[in-house]
Amino acid sequence: MTERVAITGIGVVTPIGIGIADFTEALRAGCSGARWITAFNCEGFETQIAAEVDDRRFDAGSYVEPRKMVKHMSRSAAFAVAAAAMARRESRLRPGEVDPYRMAVSLGAGGMGPVDLDLLTGQGVAAIASARGQESDELDIPAFAREFRARTNPISVLRGLPNLAAAHLAIQQDARGPNNTITTACSAGTQAIGEGLRAIQRGDADVVFAGGTDAMINPVGVLGFSMLGTLSQRNDDPEHASRPFDASRDGFVIGEGAAIMVLEREAVARARGATVLAELAGYGCTCDAYRITDERPGAEAAVRAIRLCLEDAGASAADIAYINAHGTGTQMNDVTETTAVKTAFNGSGLPPMSSTKSMIGHLLAAAGAVELAATVTGMLHDFLPPTINFEVPDPACEVDCVPNAARSARMGAALSNSFGFGGQNACLMIRRW
Amino acid sequence: MPDDPSLVATGDLTGPVRGIVADVLMVSRADVQPDTSLGALGAESIDFLDLIFRIEEVIGKKVPVSRWEAFINARLPGADLSRAITLAIVVEFAEQERNRT
Numbered sequence: 001m002t003e004r005v006a007i008t009g010i011g012v013v014t015p016i017g018i019g020i021a022d023f024t025e026a027l028r029a030g031c032s033g034a035r036w037i038t039a040f041n042c043e044g045f046e047t048q049i050a051a052e053v054d055d056r057r058f059d060a061g062s063y064v065e066p067r068k069m070v071k072h073m074s075r076s077a078a079f080a081v082a083a084a085a086m087a088r089r090e091s092r093l094r095p096g097e098v099d100p101y102r103m104a105v106s107l108g109a110g111g112m113g114p115v116d117l118d119l120l121t122g123q124g125v126a127a128i129a130s131a132r133g134q135e136s137d138e139l140d141i142p143a144f145a146r147e148f149r150a151r152t153n154p155i156s157v158l159r160g161l162p163n164l165a166a167a168h169l170a171i172q173q174d175a176r177g178p179n180n181t182i183t184t185a186c187s188a189g190t191q192a193i194g195e196g197l198r199a200i201q202r203g204d205a206d207v208v209f210a211g212g213t214d215a216m217i218n219p220v221g222v223l224g225f226s227m228l229g230t231l232s233q234r235n236d237d238p239e240h241a242s243r244p245f246d247a248s249r250d251g252f253v254i255g256e257g258a259a260i261m262v263l264e265r266e267a268v269a270r271a272r273g274a275t276v277l278a279e280l281a282g283y284g285c286t287c288d289a290y291r292i293t294d295e296r297p298g299a300e301a302a303v304r305a306i307r308l309c310l311e312d313a314g315a316s317a318a319d320i321a322y323i324n325a326h327g328t329g330t331q332m333n334d335v336t337e338t339t340a341v342k343t344a345f346n347g348s349g350l351p352p353m354s355s356t357k358s359m360i361g362h363l364l365a366a367a368g369a370v371e372l373a374a375t376v377t378g379m380l381h382d383f384l385p386p387t388i389n390f391e392v393p394d395p396a397c398e399v400d401c402v403p404n405a406a407r408s409a410r411m412g413a414a415l416s417n418s419f420g421f422g423g424q425n426a427c428l429m430i431r432r433w
Numbered sequence: 434m435p436d437d438p439s440l441v442a443t444g445d446l447t448g449p450v451r452g453i454v455a456d457v458l459m460v461s462r463a464d465v466q467p468d469t470s471l472g473a474l475g476a477e478s479i480d481f482l483d484l485i486f487r488i489e490e491v492i493g494k495k496v497p498v499s500r501w502e503a504f505i506n507a508r509l510p511g512a513d514l515s516r517a518i519t520l521a522i523v524v525e526f527a528e529q530e531r532n533r534t
Contacts, residue, residue, distance in 0.1 A: 061459075066475035068459040071483075150495070154482040 005200050006269040006276040006433065008093070009262035010373050011086025013079045014360055015051035015255050018058055019086055024377045027385040028406045032239040032359055034253045039217045047231040049238040050217045051255035051361025053079070064172060072155060077165035079258035079366070080107060080213035084169045091262040093207065095174065097272055103175035104205035106196035107166040107260075108188025108212030110365035127151055165213055169260070177205045183365070186326070187285075188212050189259070190368025190418035190426040194283030196263050206265045212369035213258035225254055228293075230330055242362075243389035244327035244355035245334050245397040252328040255361025259369035261376075278376045281413065281431040282313025288423030294332075295423070299340035302417075302425045306344035309415065309427035317348035320429075321411035322384050324375045325401075326419045327355025328362055335396045337417065352409075354387040354402040368418035372428055379411045379432060441491060446527045447520070453487045454520055465520050472515040484523065492531040501526060 010020050015033025017023035026033075033051035042048045060078035061070045063085040070078065127147035131140045158164060163181045170179050178199060182192045189212025196210030216222075225231050232251040234241035242253040263280055286308065288301040295302060310317060326337055334355075341350060356374045363370050374385050383406045390403035413431045420426075441449060447467065455462045458474045465474070476484075482498065489496050504526050509517045 066459070068457065068475055068480070071457075071459060072479065153486045155479055155486075158479060 002201060004266040005197050005280045006264045006266055006274070007261050007278050007280055007376060008264045008269055008274045008276055009087035009089070009091030010259065010277065010376060011083035011090070012257065012259045012370060012373050013053055013058060013083050014257040014370055015053055016360055020090065020373070020377060023373070024381060027356065027359065027374055027377065028383055030359065030386050030388045030405060032388060033255065033361055034238040034241055036238060037217065040219055042222065045222060045226065046233050047222060047226050048235045049232070049241055049253060050222065051253050052217055053257050069168065072159060073168055074159045074165065075215035076109060076213045076258070077168045079215060080165045080211070080260060081168050081172050083211060083213070083258040083260040084173055084209050087209065087260045087262045088173060091274060093262060098207050098268060100174045100176040102177055102206040103173065104177035104196065104199050104208045105166045105170050105175050105179045106182070106192045106199060106208055106210040107169065108182045108192035108365045108369060109162050109165045110183065110185070110188070110214040110216060169209055173209060175209055184424040185420035185422060186364055186367055187418040187420035187424040187426040188365035188368065189370065190372065190416065190428055191285055191424065193261065193280065193369060193372060194285060194426060194428055197280050197283050200263060200265050206268045208263040209260055210263050211258060211260035212366040214363055214365040215256040216364055217254055217256050222254060232329065240389045242329050242358045244325065244329040244358050244387055245394060245399060245401045246390050247392040247394040249329045249331065249334065251330050252357060252362040255363045257363050257370060258366050259373040261373070276433040278379055279431040279433050280428065282309045282315065282429035284308030284312055285424070285426040287425065290423060293421055295336050298343065299336045301423065302336070302340035302419060303343045305425035305427045306340065306415065306417065309429050313429045313431065315413055315429060317345045319413045320351050320415055321409065322351055322375070322378065322414040323353035324371045324414065324416040325353045325355045326417045327357050327387070329355070329357060333419065337419070338397045338399055350399060352384055352400040352402050354385055356385050358388045368416065368426065372416045372430070375414050375416050376430055379414060379430060382408060382410050384409050446531065447524050449491050450488065450524045450527050451520060453484060453491065454523065457483050457487065467521040468519050470516050471518050488527045492527060496530050504529070
């Protein structure tokens with residue numbers, strides 16, 4: 001039998017709470033993290049709401065040594081580094097207890113954060129404006145290059161690379177083993193944790209810092225998702241804008257943050273007497289390989305990911321007490337996901353399935369990691385996190401979505417789903433230790 | 434303590450460069466003395482790019498990074514660069530670049 005993998009620490013930076021204790025209380029209370037956007041002037045934007053991390057409560061510098069490293073981090077890298085520091089503290093893994101070369105990083109990450117955009121895009125746009133020819137609209141590339149070089153601090157170039165968040169995490173944690181970044185959009189966090197599980201199972205590492213991070217509440221990020229028609233435009237009522245499975249849902253609320261877990265080989269966790277939060281028991285992933293934004297009919301590939309995850313854990317559908325849905329709150333996702341879980345659970349009663357995105361927002365590359373964190377803490381504290389803002393049932397989404405209030409329940413095992421644009425489907429299973 | 438702008442054109446650049454080094458390495462000015470090793474304060478190669486970019490802003494002209502590298506190789510031959518570069522060395526370079534005609 002394969003050796004088990006334990007989750008021994010969790011750190012979160014989210015719109016509803018920083019640190020697992022505050023996050024747990026917010027989930028239990030059904031708090032919304034959605035507000036009017038403060039990160040930039042969004043006047044005239046179709047969507048003017050988001051779930052931001054409160055900068056008055058988040059000081060990246062307090063998690064970083066030496067302090068100047070903060071300057072080299074994008075906002076998303078800083079979130080990941082902070083979440084990893086919290087997870088490490090909870091795991092009580094001391095320096096030297098595990099060979100640094102046996103400590104890996106597996107991180108779901110997206111693009112650049114707003115700080116990078118100020119430095120790169122902001123100055124880039126200024127450079128473009130002054131390099132545009134008088135007689136034609138074509139960009140004068142040599143003039144652009146001169147202007148860009150004059151205006152742009154070279155350190156901002158490195159800050160924008162997607163792999164740098166995982167590099168910073170490794171520097172801070174002295175994790176010298178395999179260091180991977182997964183960029184499968186909305187399923188990245190889930191896949192990164194799944195691939196972290198595999199890194200331990202195949203023997204490449206004994207400890208993995210696994211999770212996801214993202215920070216896309218910037219003009220380009222919000223405009224982009226808005227142009228794709230995926231964002232809620234309920235600007236007059238942000239706290240009620242994210243309403244997965246509700247008939248009046250009109251898209252997701254973009255969020256930002258990170259969750260990192262310390263995954264550990266069972267023997268290593270036992271040898272050092274670690275407190276185990278849950279077993280990371282299974283992982284399944286597939287790709288639709290069909291269309292960019294549409295799923296295969298019958299959600300066939302998503303169904304397969306869920307079944308592969310159950311098989312991987314040696315579990316059956318009947319063992320599952322709770323599903324944390326991808327549950328974005330777009331019209332299409334929630335219908336397709338309902339179809340997928342019903343098909344995957346064919347013959348077994350469908351367990352409660354809630355969307356914590358109703359509270360946290362959609363954290364994109366961090367979503368799956370933050371949602372697994374919500375699932376683990378629910379298992380530890382015997383409650384199912386709710387789907388808030390559920391008022392009008394949608395006949396196409398007939399699930400018990402734990403409407404509006406957390407429910408006391410003891411979970412033996414639970415799933416967390418993530419589906420990305422591009423067709424990547426991923427599912428994780430945790431089991432009570 | 435504000436730096437007198439007229440001094441930047443002709444005088445000792447120790448004050449402004451000390452401020453830049455403190456900003457770049459996110460330490461206090463008091464931690465940056467003329468013989469302080471920047472490496473000991475955590476500086477790595479990327480930080481010197483940041484440093485040169487900010488020196489350019491103070492002296493008002495572009496400084497190719499290659500010139501910094503040539504200066505260091507000539508000034509500190511064979512030295513352990515992670516230790517040997519001090520505030521005084523950076524000031525010397527900044528003044529040399531400012532005075533270049």
